[in-house]
Amino acid sequence: MFCIIAFIVLSILGIFSASNRQLAREALDCVLRRVTLRPCTTGFDEKMKAKILGYVITRSEAGARFLNRYFEPLSWIFFFLLVGSTFFAVRGVYLYYTTGSCNGLNQGGFCVFDPTGQNTQFSGVDESCPVSSEGNVLNLTLEGVDLGGFPKLAGNPNAKSIVFIGSYGCDYSRKAYPMIRRLAQKYGAELVFLYYPVKEHSDYLAKVGYCAYKQDPQKFWDLNDRLFAADKTRLEDEAFVQELLKASGFNAQSVQFCAKDFQTEWVVKQQLAEVRKTNFYGTPTVFIRNEALVGPKPYRVYAIALEGLLYWLK
Amino acid sequence: MDIAAKIRADFPTLEARDGRKPVIYFDNACQTLRPRQVIETIQRYYQEFPACSGRSMHRMAAEVTREVDQARERVAKFLNAGRKEEIIFTRNTTEGVNLIASTLNWKTGDVILVSDKEHNSNLIPWQMVAKRHGAILRIVRTCEDNTFDMEAFEQALKAGPVRLVAMGYTSNLDGVTIPAAEIIKRAHRQGALVFLDAAQTVPHQRVNVRALDVDFLAFSGHKMLGPSGTGVLYGKYRLLEQLEPFLVGGDTVSTSTYDSCQFLPPPEKFEAGLQDYAGIMGLAAAVQYLQSIGYEAIEKQERMLNEFLSEGLEEIPGVRIIGPSDPRLRGGIISFYVEGIDHHRIALMLDQMANIAVRSGQHCVHSWFNARGVIGSVRASVYVYNTLEEAKLFLDSLIKIRKVL
Ligand SMILES: Cc1ncc(COP(=O)(O)O)c(C=O)c1O
Numbered sequence: 001m002f003c004i005i006a007f008i009v010l011s012i013l014g015i016f017s018a019s020n021r022q023l024a025r026e027a028l029d030c031v032l033r034r035v036t037l038r039p040c041t042t043g044f045d046e047k048m049k050a051k052i053l054g055y056v057i058t059r060s061e062a063g064a065r066f067l068n069r070y071f072e073p074l075s076w077i078f079f080f081l082l083v084g085s086t087f088f089a090v091r092g093v094y095l096y097y098t099t100g101s102c103n104g105l106n107q108g109g110f111c112v113f114d115p116t117g118q119n120t121q122f123s124g125v126d127e128s129c130p131v132s133s134e135g136n137v138l139n140l141t142l143e144g145v146d147l148g149g150f151p152k153l154a155g156n157p158n159a160k161s162i163v164f165i166g167s168y169g170c171d172y173s174r175k176a177y178p179m180i181r182r183l184a185q186k187y188g189a190e191l192v193f194l195y196y197p198v199k200e201h202s203d204y205l206a207k208v209g210y211c212a213y214k215q216d217p218q219k220f221w222d223l224n225d226r227l228f229a230a231d232k233t234r235l236e237d238e239a240f241v242q243e244l245l246k247a248s249g250f251n252a253q254s255v256q257f258c259a260k261d262f263q264t265e266w267v268v269k270q271q272l273a274e275v276r277k278t279n280f281y282g283t284p285t286v287f288i289r290n291e292a293l294v295g296p297k298p299y300r301v302y303a304i305a306l307e308g309l310l311y312w313l314k
Numbered sequence: 315m316d317i318a319a320k321i322r323a324d325f326p327t328l329e330a331r332d333g334r335k336p337v338i339y340f341d342n343a344c345q346t347l348r349p350r351q352v353i354e355t356i357q358r359y360y361q362e363f364p365a366c367s368g369r370s371m372h373r374m375a376a377e378v379t380r381e382v383d384q385a386r387e388r389v390a391k392f393l394n395a396g397r398k399e400e401i402i403f404t405r406n407t408t409e410g411v412n413l414i415a416s417t418l419n420w421k422t423g424d425v426i427l428v429s430d431k432e433h434n435s436n437l438i439p440w441q442m443v444a445k446r447h448g449a450i451l452r453i454v455r456t457c458e459d460n461t462f463d464m465e466a467f468e469q470a471l472k473a474g475p476v477r478l479v480a481m482g483y484t485s486n487l488d489g490v491t492i493p494a495a496e497i498i499k500r501a502h503r504q505g506a507l508v509f510l511d512a513a514q515t516v517p518h519q520r521v522n523v524r525a526l527d528v529d530f531l532a533f534s535g536h537k538m539l540g541p542s543g544t545g546v547l548y549g550k551y552r553l554l555e556q557l558e559p560f561l562v563g564g565d566t567v568s569t570s571t572y573d574s575c576q577f578l579p580p581p582e583k584f585e586a587g588l589q590d591y592a593g594i595m596g597l598a599a600a601v602q603y604l605q606s607i608g609y610e611a612i613e614k615q616e617r618m619l620n621e622f623l624s625e626g627l628e629e630i631p632g633v634r635i636i637g638p639s640d641p642r643l644r645g646g647i648i649s650f651y652v653e654g655i656d657h658h659r660i661a662l663m664l665d666q667m668a669n670i671a672v673r674s675g676q677h678c679v680h681s682w683f684n685a686r687g688v689i690g691s692v693r694a695s696v697y698v699y700n701t702l703e704e705a706k707l708f709l710d711s712l713i714k715i716r717k718v719l
Binding site: 043046047049050051053054055057058061064065068 | 656658659661662663664665666667668714715717718719
């Protein structure tokens with residue numbers, strides 16, 4: 001048993017030092033012998049045990065005595081710990097690759113590959129993203145949500161659908177949005193955009209978006225791109241928004257006019273209510289096929305959700 | 315100031331390195347450490363005149379020839395040999411034994427006497443002689459405490475036509491030195507030749523080959539502060555002359571035709587091919603270094619350490635020292651085993667715990683271990699640069715191991 005642990009540990013250490021490589025080779029020989037029910041003739045296990053005891057004895061005689069007495073059972077325990085931790089490590093790597101978090105999709109907690117939790121955050125540092133503390137990933141749904149009135153960019157025939165809930169003022173939405181655009185374009189997916197304002201009462205941009213889309217669904221996406229890329233401190237400045245509208249080729253005045261319309265206000269309220277039906281609790285929230293991804297993820301995670309592990313082959 | 319304190323600075327290996335304490339080197343019976351003087355001599359050869367000895371005419375070659383000649387001279391004087399041509403440079407003791415075993419004109423029925431605790435190097439070559447030439451290998455048993463049994467020897471001598479007595483002068487198993495002068499006298503009386511394996515003697519005590527009247531004697535440079543893979547075979551000149559050549563080829567002949575050759579006289583006859591000139595020079599430097607320390611100082615230091623270690627070991631439960639109980643009879647060697655604890659484990663733990671280097675196993679004396687039913691031992695072998703502090707640490711570590719295992 002000890003040989004197996006030693007082999008694994010020494011193989012890893014062997015990457016860095018030749019003497020450990022030699023020991024790893026001896027350990028492997030020992031493992032192979034043990035597997036075929038022959039004794040380990042190289043004396044490898046004895047050698048390692050003596051070395052370990054020699055190390056422990058200088059720190060604690062009692063520890064060395066204990067280790068000497070229970071060496072074999074301790075080896076077993078270490079073996080299971082090793083197997084367990086290896087399983088979790090492999091699982092962590094897999095989950096990190098596929099979901100951006102070692103602990104699974106939308107799960108927080110420490111992840112060595114993402115020590116600052118970049119991939120699991122969704123509330124902005126400046127709290128500029130709407131978040132509810134009561135959110136639960138499991139409640140996120142598109143069922144019963146009428147997506148009919150929202151801006152939609154058609155994809156290929158039989159295209160898979162991506163639904164993006166985001167806010168122009170939210171840093172994380174701004175981070176995720178271009179990736180989603182790129183993704184939808186690359187794989188010909190259908191993209192539905194659900195705007196949800198940072199502060200619910202300032203739904204001015206929601207109205208602008210609604211009116212712009214109504215006026216020209218094609219140009220809307222250009223405007224949307226500009227809104228996500230623009231200096232966010234100026235988004236509440238109507239003059240600035242007008243400039244963006246113009247830049248996207250809209251009749252800014254007529255969009256403005258529409259945005260202030262009482263009817264628009266009513267529709268937008270309905271839409272925001274519709275968005276809330278998804279039970280989303282943070283932006284961005286992206287629905288791809290059956291999955292809801294909360295917070296910005298690496299591009300690969302969105303791509304895997306859309307196209308599977310082998311997305312890069314397609 | 316004791317001798318160790320005086321000379322330790324000469325040994326680079328004994329310097330602390332990378333914040334680690336230096337090794338406590340108790341494996342001197344295997345190889346000793348080397349002083350700077352030896353290392354620098356080797357370096358001098360490679361840097362200043364890395365050329366052939368004897369063969370070429372240029373200045374560098376002349377320099378090497380002179381150095382090798384001087385080395386031979388120095389070793390000859392060191393052993394008090396009659397002439398420098400009696401000194402053959404070899405790679406080690408083993409080669410010296412093999413040279414004699416391969417070149418004596420053996421006859422069927424020749425008896426070779428060896429003790430029952432010979433190093434394999436002084437056993438296997440004779441076994442081969444027995445096999446190849448129909449010689450008879452006779453084992454002389456030692457006393458119960460591993461000291462030499464003169465009576466048993468006398469009986470063995472008288473029992474048959476002994477051609478050669480081949481004995482380990484000082485045992486690498488237990489450090490016991492045999493009464494060589496008396497053995498040689500008795501052997502010669504019976505018309506036998508005597509070969510002494512002095513691998514563990516020359517490094518530790520004065521050996522005077524002429525006073526001993528020994529016929530052949532071999533030792534290794536690496537066990538006496540010299541370079542690895544160097545050794546010496548001494549032989550009385552008239553005997554060397556009679557020996558057949560051993561390894562043959564370049565440098566062993568004065569001339570050759572397509573079907574014959576003219577061998578050079580000893581020692582050239584036995585030094586085939588290009589030699590380890592740096593090693594030979596280093597060996598001479600080691601001899602010079604030993605002479606500068608003096609055997610009195612070496613023996614005194616070893617005795618002091620062995621007495622201290624033996625006393626300490628005897629107090630540890632389960633420890634059995636191999637050989638006589640009087641440490642003064644065991645030179646610089648303390649071979650012991652601890653009942654119930656694997657000797658290799660002890661050695662590995664000492665190494666890991668306190669960077670103490672000892673040897674464990676059967677020390678190439680398998681025959682003795684097999685005959686006595688002892689599995690193996692730990693062997694601490696001290697030398698002139700070892701200190702009392704080191705010995706204390708060794709004992710402390712061993713006591714800890716005993717407590718834990
Ligand atoms: C007594 C004795 N004889 C012979 C030898 C062999 O020496 P070498 O290996 O230098 O030939 C040794 C080495 O340990 C020894 O101790």
